[in-house]
Amino acid sequence: MVKGSQKIVAVDQDIPIIDMSLERSQVSMQIVKACETLGFFKVINHGVDQTTISRMEQESINFFAKPAHEKKSVRPVNQPFRYGFRDIGLNGDSGEVEYLLFHTNDPAFRSQLSFSSTVNCYIEAVKQLAREILDLTAEGLHVPPHSFSRLISSVDSDSVLRVNHYPPSDQFFGGANLSDKSVSLTRVGFGEHTDPQILTVLRSNGVGGLQVSNSDGMWVSVSPDPSAFCVNVGDLLQVMTNGRFISVRHRALTYGEESRLSTAYFAGPPLQAKIGPLSAMVTMMNQPRLYQTFTWGDYKKLAYSLRLEDSRLDMFRTCKD
C-alpha cells in the first residue's frame, strides 16, 4: 500500500528538462539552478549512443524474463550486491521490484551475466555522461574544474549499477482482476529515499512510476521519456555544496498494468575519499559550514545500516538544531 498524505501535483510540473546541445554556459547555469531548486532534472541530447541504450534495455528484459531459479543463480559476491527480489537492502525494506545490483568495478560479478559486454558498454557511457554533468556543475558554481568529476573518475571509485524491474501487479498478486476498478493496483515499487552517492543517472522505459519530492513536500510524478536521462543529486553532492544542492527524496510506484524497467548508475567516490563542503561553498557570514568531513567508506557503512527512508545526513551536521 502507498502510505503518506503527501499530495501529488501535476505530472512533470516544475521538472527541468535540460538540452545538453545548447551553449555550455547556458547548460551549466541550468544544471546549477535545477540542483538548487529540486535536486532533479532530465537531460536530452545527452550524446549517449542509442544502440548502447537499446541493447541494455533489451538484454535486461531478456534477463528478467528468465525462470526464477536461473535469476537467483546470479550469486552475490559481496552482499547486498546480487539479483534481488522484493527485499531491498539488508534492513527489512521491501518493494514490488526485482533487480540486479552490482559494483561497476566488479568484473567477477558481471561475468556471471550473459550480457556482460553490453553492461560494460553501458557503464562506460553513463559514467562519461555523469562526468560531463559534474564538470558542467563545477563550471556553473565557479569552483575548481573537476572538483566533483575527479572523484568518480578514478579506478577505485565506488560506483554502483542497479537494474530495476517492476513487473505488472498480477505477477506479484497472484492474478488480481485488472478489470475490477475498485481494486487499487498502485503499490510501492521502491520506497522513498535519497541516494547516498554523488550523482545518479537513471533511465527508464516508457512506463511511469518515478516520483520526486519538491520543496513543498509534494510528490511530483516524473513522466517517462526513454530518450532522456533523469539526473538526481545524491547526499555527497549536497554535502560538498554545503547544502546548496538538494539530495532529492524520491520513490517509484507501480500502477499494475505494464512492466517498468529502470537502470540507475550511482556515481560514487573511492571508499577512502574525504567528503566535506568545498571551501568555496563556505563563508563565515552567509554560508557557515553545515557538514563535518567524513570518508565515503564511513558514510556508506552508516547509510547501509539504516532503512531506506531514514535521513542519514543529519548525523553529519555540524550543529544539530
Ligand SMILES: C=C1C[C@]23C[C@@]1(O)CC[C@H]2[C@@]12CC[C@H](O)[C@@](C)(C(=O)O1)[C@H]2[C@@H]3C(=O)O
Ligand atoms: C535500505 C537500503 C538500500 C540501500 C542501502 C540502504 O541501507 C539505504 C540506501 C539504499 C540505496 C538507495 C540508492 C541505491 O538504490 C542503493 C544501491 C544505494 O546505494 O543506497 C540502495 C541500497 C541498496 O539497495 O542496497
Ligand SMILES: O=C(O)CCC(=O)C(=O)O
Ligand atoms: O526505478 C526508479 O525509477 C527509481 C529507482 C531508485 O530510486 C533507485 O534504484 O535508487
Ligand SMILES: [Fe+2]
Ligand atoms: Fe534512488
